[in-house]
Amino acid sequence: MSFIVESSNLTKAYGGRTVVDGLDLRIPEGSVYGFLGPNGSGKSTTMKMLLSLIRPTGGEVEVLGQPMNRSTRRQLLGSIGSLIESPPGYAHLTGAENMRIVQRLLGLDDAQVDFAVKTVRMHDQMGKRVREYSLGMKQRLGIAMALARQPKLLILDEPTNGLDPAGIEEIRELLRRLADGGVTVMVSSHLLGEVDKTATVLGILSQGRMIFQGTRAELFSAATPDLLIDCSDPRRAQSMLARAHGARLEDATVRLAGVDSDQAIAGIVTGLVAEGIGVHGVRRDEQTLESVFMGLTAGGGL
Ligand SMILES: Nc1ncnc2c1ncn2[C@@H]1O[C@H](COP(=O)(O)OP(=O)(O)OP(=O)(O)O)[C@@H](O)[C@H]1O
Structure with a gap:
């Protein structure tokens, strides 16, 4: 080029x-x-x-x-x-x-x-x-x-x-x-x-x-979209994951930022299940270019 x-x-x-x-x-x-x-x-x-x-x-x-x-x-x-x-x-x-x-x-x-x-x-x-x-x-x-x-x-x-x-x-x-x-x-x-x-x-x-x-x-x-988890006890899941992943609760869904590997996802799910929380949905958020841009400029880089 x-x-x-x-x-x-x-x-x-x-x-x-x-x-x-x-x-x-x-x-x-x-x-x-x-x-x-x-x-x-x-x-x-x-x-x-x-x-x-x-x-x-x-x-x-x-x-x-x-x-x-x-x-x-x-x-x-x-x-x-x-x-x-x-x-x-x-x-x-x-x-x-x-x-x-x-x-x-x-x-x-x-x-x-x-x-x-x-x-x-x-x-x-x-x-x-x-x-x-x-x-x-x-x-x-x-x-x-x-x-x-x-x-x-x-x-x-x-x-x-x-x-x-x-x-x-x-x-x-x-x-x-x-x-x-x-x-x-x-x-x-x-x-x-x-x-x-x-x-x-x-x-x-x-x-x-x-x-x-x-x-x-x-x-x-290059940007990692948020991970969204649907589970049987979202409130408890959010408090379990708050410190390590900055988990937030959105309605009944737990939102995690920056989880960038399959291994990390597996670890999170295993941890929740081990605490007796049933996990019935794990998906990536749909991201808009605007949210990627805001994340980048606020966080100072990828
Ligand atoms: N002649 C100058 N003397 C001192 N500082 C300057 C001068 N010109 C620009 N700056 C500073 O350099 C920085 C970048 O300014 P610049 O105008 O390039 O930004 P910008 O991204 O184009 O922003 P904007 O869209 O507001 O114009 C700013 O902090 C500005 O105050």
């Missing part, structure tokens, strides 16, 4: 405080890479380092097979579109006027601008001033600005932040279309649900560290 972005040990510290800690990013070409983590976990800082907007304290970044640094930055940025933090654009100008500025700055032709505007479905809104746009429209104009250069890689920092469900769905659908058209997209969010259905690869940050990187299926298989 070839990676469009690769970093090794990428690190950023501010005043002795490490906010991005030894990241080995691997973004496969053609993927939608969902870059997830709670607020303050270091997503924006990482994206800015990938774009060489801020200088890493340590480690390296390769983009499109070349090291990203001050001397290669200009050339590499020609192939990267980005939207970092708030949507760009002058509020007192129309969408068309804003696009014209980008066109002149980058020396683009009309067809490239038209293509970008149509891709984000903003062609009917270009005569309006940006200050009259909804947040979703501003975000889409920002994406059009990033797209106009026809980048191979698009880096979007929280493009769905603050949007209503319809706006979020529009951005998701846009990202899918871009990926189908061959653009690799890195998109950050602090809400898993906003990128979950779109991302083909996930990178999860917690306190500056990468606690998971891989496909959704890999994430599920």
Whole structure:
């Protein structure tokens, strides 16, 4: 597999405080890479380092097979579109006027601008001033600005932040279309649900560290779903298993976290039976990606 972005040990510290800690990013070409983590976990800082907007304290970044640094930055940025933090654009100008500025700055032709505007479905809104746009429209104009250069890689920092469900769905659908058209997209969010259905690869940050990187299926298989036990005396079973397994009672079912082997399950069942408790059901809980994500970011890793 070839990676469009690769970093090794990428690190950023501010005043002795490490906010991005030894990241080995691997973004496969053609993927939608969902870059997830709670607020303050270091997503924006990482994206800015990938774009060489801020200088890493340590480690390296390769983009499109070349090291990203001050001397290669200009050339590499020609192939990267980005939207970092708030949507760009002058509020007192129309969408068309804003696009014209980008066109002149980058020396683009009309067809490239038209293509970008149509891709984000903003062609009917270009005569309006940006200050009259909804947040979703501003975000889409920002994406059009990033797209106009026809980048191979698009880096979007929280493009769905603050949007209503319809706006979020529009951005998701846009990202899918871009990926189908061959653009690799890195998109950050602090809400898993906003990128979950779109991302083909996930990178999860917690306190500056990468606690998971891989496909959704890999994430599920790496996380251990809770064990649910139905038995004749759930209250007594829960108190027996509370200390070793943090057992909780949910209605008449005993829930255990982190039981990760068949042997451990057999030991638990044997222990209950030995105490005269009849075990009539042992199953794994169905887990949602959200619960895996919450467990990961709260617990600091797999
Ligand atoms: N210029 C700076 N000087 C000092 N600390 C900074 C600077 N920029 C970011 N930080 C700190 O680095 C940490 C990571 O911030 P960052 O913005 O990268 O997180 P994030 O995951 O993108 O969160 P959010 O979604 O809230 O933007 C935070 O604790 C932030 O306060």
